[in-house]
Amino acid sequence: MAKSSGGGAGKSLVRATLAIHEPPVGTSTTPGGLIRTFDFDFNPAQLSIGRRAHWKMTPAPAVRDSPIPEFMGPEPREMGVEIFLDSSDRPSSNSVLRKVDSLLECCQVTAKSIAAKQPSPPWVVFQWGSFSTARFTAYVSSVDATYSLFGTTGVPIRATCQLKLHEIPSRTKGQNPTSGALTARRVHRVVAGDSLQSLAWREYGDTAAWRAIAEANAIDDPTALPNGTQLVLPAAEEVRF
Incomplete structure (x- = not known):
């Protein structure tokens, strides 16, 4: 698992974004039309990226030594990212509420996908400047929002959201079908x-x-x-x- 933390002289001046797309129609693995771009209020203080290799073990009870495991291919990438939202300088603003709602909607089926008879939540692409390792097409498997400050009307004005993204692999030319390598639209x-x-x-x-x-x-x-x-x-x- 790789972790990245920001701060000090190494703080990025490039704003991280999450492009939220319609799911594709048919068997395509290219994201559909852009629904919206979620702009981060602050760049992530840290994010985690993980990937696993899939190996197959075949039991051989008649053989004393274990057989050599068979490599079946890499698993898709997973990423956890923390998003901090704050509008405490504008206590009457509902921007935090709206932004959290837009993240929660990443786990809801889109109207267009229902109309196409292929119900699916949006597909997303996280982007942060030249950080190419963290850029891939994914679906949002979970959104956990913690509200920590509220305005006088009860509207949240500060929140921290934990997102879990799972890569949606696509094959490129000459690629082994078991491989999860991906070049995503951005x-x-x-x-x-x-x-x-x-x-x-x-x-x-x-x-x-x-x-x-x-x-x-x-x-x-x-x-x-x-x-x-x-x-x-x-x-x-x-x-x-």
Whole structure:
């Protein structure tokens, strides 16, 4: 289990986010449309990532020495992340209540998935700058919220949420079916100086991949890219140069 803690000179200036998507339709393992992006009030003080290898042991009672175990493949990753929410500087605000509710909804079936006759809660992608180990497509298995401060009307203005995420694996080209390796779509918020070409070079190492980004976001005019726009960046295996 790997743990990361922040503080001091090593404190990240990049804000962590949780992209919440509709589940895909059919057998796809690529997240569906973006429902919302959950912006953290504060970056996690710590998070944990775990992964297990699956080995098969075959009993052999007639043999004195135990047989060699057979490796069956890696298990999907699991991640625990703590989210601290605080609006105590605005005692009448209900932002903490709304944010906790949006996390709890990650364990509820979406209306679109019911309409598609494939009931499923949302799929999510946690992102924190260049921390690629923690970025993968997942489902939220549990949300535990602890409210620790309340406003004069009884509305919570401080809370700590514990999230458990479980990876949803997908196969890439040439990958063994038992492997859980994954390259996930992620969401990028446009900042000054960004262009589709620069994002394509940064993500895929080829500026020609800008067309894939444009298609994924239904962009007709690639020169019009307002700051703050949220772009879905396709997984590398989806991009054709």
